[in-house]
Amino acid sequence: MKPMRKITYSQAFVEGLDYCMRKLPNFSLLGNEVMGLGPQRVHLETIWRNYPERVNFPPTSEAAFSALAAGAAMSGEHVFCHLGAASFSFLSMTSIANEAATAHYASGGKIKVPVVFHMLHGLRIGGGTQHSMSPQSMYWNVPGLQIVLPSCARDAKGLVATACLSDNPTVMFTHDLLIGMEGEVPEADYEIPFGKADIKRRGKDVTLVATSYMVQVSLAAAEILAAEGIDVEVLDPRTLVPFDKKALIKSVAKTGRLVVADESHLSCGVTAEIAAIVAEEAFHHLKAPILRVARPDVPTPFSRPLEDFVTPTADKIAAAVRRVMG
Amino acid sequence: MMAKQSLNKAACVRVLERMLVIRRFEEALVEMSGQKLFKSHYHLYIGQEATAATVVESLRSDDKLVTTHRNHGHVLARGADPGAAFAEILGRATGLNGGRGGTLHMSAPELGFLATSSVVGGCIGLALGGAFAQQRRGRGGVSVAFFGDGSLEEGISFESMNIAALWKLPAVFLCENNGAGATGSAKGGFPSSLIAAPRLAGIAESLAIASSQIDGRDVDAVHRAVSRGVASCRAGRGPVFIECITERWEGSKPMWPELSTGITDVALAWESERMPKKYRDWHVHQDPILLHIRKLLRKKLISRAAVLQLDRKVIARNAAARQFAIASPMPRGKTALDSVYA
Ligand SMILES: Cc1ncc(C[n+]2csc(CCOP(=O)(O)OP(=O)(O)O)c2C)c(N)n1
Ligand SMILES: [Mg+2]
Numbered sequence: 001m002k003p004m005r006k007i008t009y010s011q012a013f014v015e016g017l018d019y020c021m022r023k024l025p026n027f028s029l030l031g032n033e034v035m036g037l038g039p040q041r042v043h044l045e046t047i048w049r050n051y052p053e054r055v056n057f058p059p060t061s062e063a064a065f066s067a068l069a070a071g072a073a074m075s076g077e078h079v080f081c082h083l084g085a086a087s088f089s090f091l092s093m094t095s096i097a098n099e100a101a102t103a104h105y106a107s108g109g110k111i112k113v114p115v116v117f118h119m120l121h122g123l124r125i126g127g128g129t130q131h132s133m134s135p136q137s138m139y140w141n142v143p144g145l146q147i148v149l150p151s152c153a154r155d156a157k158g159l160v161a162t163a164c165l166s167d168n169p170t171v172m173f174t175h176d177l178l179i180g181m182e183g184e185v186p187e188a189d190y191e192i193p194f195g196k197a198d199i200k201r202r203g204k205d206v207t208l209v210a211t212s213y214m215v216q217v218s219l220a221a222a223e224i225l226a227a228e229g230i231d232v233e234v235l236d237p238r239t240l241v242p243f244d245k246k247a248l249i250k251s252v253a254k255t256g257r258l259v260v261a262d263e264s265h266l267s268c269g270v271t272a273e274i275a276a277i278v279a280e281e282a283f284h285h286l287k288a289p290i291l292r293v294a295r296p297d298v299p300t301p302f303s304r305p306l307e308d309f310v311t312p313t314a315d316k317i318a319a320a321v322r323r324v325m326g
Numbered sequence: 327m328m329a330k331q332s333l334n335k336a337a338c339v340r341v342l343e344r345m346l347v348i349r350r351f352e353e354a355l356v357e358m359s360g361q362k363l364f365k366s367h368y369h370l371y372i373g374q375e376a377t378a379a380t381v382v383e384s385l386r387s388d389d390k391l392v393t394t395h396r397n398h399g400h401v402l403a404r405g406a407d408p409g410a411a412f413a414e415i416l417g418r419a420t421g422l423n424g425g426r427g428g429t430l431h432m433s434a435p436e437l438g439f440l441a442t443s444s445v446v447g448g449c450i451g452l453a454l455g456g457a458f459a460q461q462r463r464g465r466g467g468v469s470v471a472f473f474g475d476g477s478l479e480e481g482i483s484f485e486s487m488n489i490a491a492l493w494k495l496p497a498v499f500l501c502e503n504n505g506a507g508a509t510g511s512a513k514g515g516f517p518s519s520l521i522a523a524p525r526l527a528g529i530a531e532s533l534a535i536a537s538s539q540i541d542g543r544d545v546d547a548v549h550r551a552v553s554r555g556v557a558s559c560r561a562g563r564g565p566v567f568i569e570c571i572t573e574r575w576e577g578s579k580p581m582w583p584e585l586s587t588g589i590t591d592v593a594l595a596w597e598s599e600r601m602p603k604k605y606r607d608w609h610v611h612q613d614p615i616l617l618h619i620r621k622l623l624r625k626k627l628i629s630r631a632a633v634l635q636l637d638r639k640v641i642a643r644n645a646a647a648r649q650f651a652i653a654s655p656m657p658r659g660k661t662a663l664d665s666v667y668a
Contacts, residue, residue, distance in 0.1 A: 126365050304365075305658065309662040
């Protein structure tokens with residue numbers, strides 16, 4: 001059998017967007033530098049070339065163009081709206097949390113808001129306080145939003161397609177360090193259903209739940225631990241909303257141990273919510289306390305040793321796994 | 327204090343020295359980035375030095391300032407130690423902000439700077455707060471917001487100017503429009519501004535804010551507009567808007583800064599036959615340092631020998647500052663958890 005081709009996250013993401021362009025005539029793209037400012041940004045040019053009238057480069061007016069995206073979606077358009085670094089999405093918070101998230105509910109189910117708010121998140125080396133944020137847990141506190149965090153090229157292609165075709169508002173996070181990462185990606189078009197976790201590595205000793213780039217870091221940690229005889233199962237929820245509780249509980253029932261890794265801050269973070277689900281619904285399966293690896297509750301410093309100190313790494317994750325193994 | 331409309335000899339030389347301090351600092355920075363001494367995106371002030379170097383002539387020590395992602399020139403012009411500034415960009419413990427801010431958030435609160443935000447438009451709102459505090463204090467202090475043309479794309483700039491105008495706050499909205507000649511993201515360069523208004527000053531005028539539009543490379547023009555504007559703010563007549571126009575420097579057109587016009591040679595101010603052809607326009611019409619030197623020579627306010635001597639002094643101090651930063655220790659990792667709260 002021919003080995004599957006390898007392409008970058010950015011290329012795969014663009015293929016997903018291209019599929020939606022072909023599938024939905026009322027789909028358009030809004031925003032600058034969807035795949036950041038690095039070399040991978042060139043892949044977007046295919047979309048600009050093929051669909052010039054469906055790509056719009058707005059001024060640096062996040063508050064207005066995110067509201068535009070929400071309003072256009074309420075008017076029957078499907079819009080992919082890119083907000084840049086996740087910090088800048090706070091300028092769009094009212095459109096996302098007050099408008100897009102509530103419209104379907106408050107209209108008695110009459111209004112649909114098919115919009116994707118996409119942003120770049122995560123510790124990327126030298127991003128400092130305003131270019132490193134991972135606010136996925138903040139958005140998880142807003143009912144009405146779907147939340148998507150792809151962790152590899154293959155998932156990016158299928159998840160962005162599902163997000164853009166969906167009738168619900170979606171917040172989608174791309175980690176800066178995933179953009180140039182290569183992985184096997186099928187050539188055919190496909191959608192990945194929301195609410196279906198993916199086991200990225202099978203194991204029997206510990207369930208390691210990770211999101212976004214932390215999945216890659218967790219896979220590296222699992223390799224370190226395998227050499228020590230610890231068999232880790234890496235579970236990637238892929239979407240936080242809807243959340244695949246079933247897959248999580250099934251894995252914990254098998255391993256009896258849980259470590260959760262995510263880059264949002266520790267307090268009220270993604271790791272807190274996932275730990276709470278297991279504490280409430282699968283406590284009887286646990287053989288050890290749940291441990292979390294997250295960003296400490298401090299703004300993100302620029303200086304390299306300080307940034308390293310707050311960054312969840314494979315070593316920190318491996319150390320947490322060893323502790324739950326006792 | 328009466329606003330002086332023209333700078334005396336000593337002030338003209340001070341402005342030149344500040345411009346050289348900024349230029350030599352940033353030229354070194356490009357080299358240091360090439361040497362991988364720091365690994366983050368950064369923005370240079372080359373081509374815009376006349377603005378910051380001149381604005382500070384009109385300011386008092388109790389005035390407030392706010393800058394942006396393109397902050398090096400403002401912070402240095404106000405007198406921050408170049409060694410501590412280099413150290414900040416290298417993430418060293420001896421940096422202006424202990425290495426926590428880096429190039430995008432460099433700030434010198436002891437010199438009147440509020441926090442440096444790299445959220446486009448963020449500086450304008452913070453400067454509005456500085457102006458509010460100055461008005462409450464009632465001692466004639468002002469608050470200066472340095473911002474790029476792109477900031478006017480953000481709603482906060484309009485809202486802030488409206489409040490400043492309504493409440494007659496002593497805010498100097500100093501827009502550094504470096505948009506001319508910028509390439510923009512659609513052409514593979516850095517994002518440049520998209521504003522429907524044919525004149526940026528017209529946006530402020532629609533809110534009845536006294537506005538002017540000047541050549542940001544021309545020290546005298548900047549001084550005339552800023553000294554008048556600051557005096558008006560101090561007198562309680564409300565905010566002013568000053569648009570300082572500069573051409574986008576070649577080296578700031580690509581995504582990553584490049585020393586495309588070479589290391590500055592101040593003698594090109596008078597040895598025009600040695601000017602490289604390729605960047606003749608920069609050397610003849612754009613570089614604010616060469617423009618200022620030529621004017622000072624013409625007015626006999628400085629000699630060629632004095633220019634060369636001043637530049638040598640600045641270069642020597644800059645080299646020492648750079649050495650200081652490189653020799654400085656990194657902060658210890660676990661101090662990342664310190665002083666989240668006051
Ligand atoms: C809210 C926000 N959106 C987008 C960006 C990305 N960005 C960084 S610099 C820049 C252009 C700023 O242009 P301008 O204000 O004219 O300043 P200049 O860089 O030209 O000095 C943009 C869009 C940002 N920093 N903040
Ligand atoms: Mg600009």
